[in-house]
Amino acid sequence: MRGALALTLVLALALAFAGAASANAKPRPAKPTARDRAAARLLANAADAFMSGIDTLESGTLVTVQADFARCSATYGNKVDAARLTDLESFLAQARATASIPALWQKMLSRWDSLKVRNGTLKLVVAVAHTQVGQVRKLGQAPQQAGICDVLAGWEASGWANTYVTDMEQTWSASIPVDGGIVQAARARVAAVTPQLRELGLGDAQIQNVLAAVL
Numbered sequence: 001m002r003g004a005l006a007l008t009l010v011l012a013l014a015l016a017f018a019g020a021a022s023a024n025a026k027p028r029p030a031k032p033t034a035r036d037r038a039a040a041r042l043l044a045n046a047a048d049a050f051m052s053g054i055d056t057l058e059s060g061t062l063v064t065v066q067a068d069f070a071r072c073s074a075t076y077g078n079k080v081d082a083a084r085l086t087d088l089e090s091f092l093a094q095a096r097a098t099a100s101i102p103a104l105w106q107k108m109l110s111r112w113d114s115l116k117v118r119n120g121t122l123k124l125v126v127a128v129a130h131t132q133v134g135q136v137r138k139l140g141q142a143p144q145q146a147g148i149c150d151v152l153a154g155w156e157a158s159g160w161a162n163t164y165v166t167d168m169e170q171t172w173s174a175s176i177p178v179d180g181g182i183v184q185a186a187r188a189r190v191a192a193v194t195p196q197l198r199e200l201g202l203g204d205a206q207i208q209n210v211l212a213a214v215l
Helices: 003-022 034-070 082-098 101-114 120-130 133-139 148-157 164-175 180-191 194-199 204-214
Strands: none
Touching: 034 082, 034 101, 034 120, 034 148, 034 204, 082 148, 082 164, 101 120, 101 133, 120 180, 120 194, 120 204, 148 164, 180 204, 194 204
16 A cells, blocks of 8 residues: 555545445436546546555655665664664655655646546545545645654664654654544545446446545
8 A cells, every 4th residue: 555645544445445335325326428437437547646656756755765774774784673674764755755745636636627527426526535635735744754864873772662663653643634534534425435436337446546545
């Protein structure tokens, strides 16, 4: 799962699909037309591009973090095992990438708007995404972390505490001022039309991306 969203999306997607199975999905549109199916594919493609864009962001920031580590690898290379170092590098890359997510998301939303969808289900998805503009903007307020060498110095000072990186991640996640209630409500509205999205020809992987992209 895409790193910057993984802290919140994995559980939410599982809950969303569970809820969709029992929900009375609304709206209940007429049988989708060929135009509706084409629009659904384009909407799903834009969601996929957004999610892939997050992957690209994190790949780039990971390269930066690893280059930073090269400056102090002689000091810390033998003090931290590979698994824990990888976890730290991944978190710092994720934290750096998060601030760029709003711009990617806005590009996706503009693509959705340009489709001028007519189908009721697709209109709902786009409308719900617009309710999330303020929450997405808050991702840009995610606090930046110190460089990896400074973080390793702090970790060493803690006696290499086993929970050091996990504690950093939790503190960082909690500091992002996204309203979880608003996000969950938005996902629930889109999850409720999962059957209709399938009728529009979308597969489960595409629907997962749409759910995630709504944020």
